[in-house]
Ligand SMILES: [Zn+2]
């Protein structure tokens with residue numbers, strides 16, 4: 076679905092016209108390995124230790140570049156909190172109010188029937204659900 080090894084990530088970035096600097100490759104790798112939909116702050120905190128030269132501005136600019144080139148999507152989950160995802164297929168998100176985890180939910184857009192959009196082409200669909208995940212439900216019932 077999306078590249079995971081360093082070599083594949085480099086090729087993927089180059090294909091999109093992005094110069095594959097170490098920082099960019101690391102940020103993409105982080106996003107593809109941690110499907111946690113991290114915020115700029117989370118990414119910076121997690122990989123800032125490995126890359127001492129990394130600044131928060133670089134993380135921010137890199138994510139913007141990824142979005143502009145179509146290899147990542149920004150997700151607006153709550154308020155003005157922006158999270159990032161390298162899964163660019165249409166999918167929904169579910170945020171657990173207990174553990175805070177954001178789950179991916181597969182969507183079959185082609186089979187969805189939006190009466191009012193008959194004859195329209197849907198390029199992007201963002202759907203967000205909030206609740207309590209099954210893990211946390213198990214914990215509270217014990
Ligand atoms: Zn949970």
Ligand SMILES: [Zn+2]
Pocket residue numbers: 112160162166167168178179
């Ligand atoms: Zn997602």
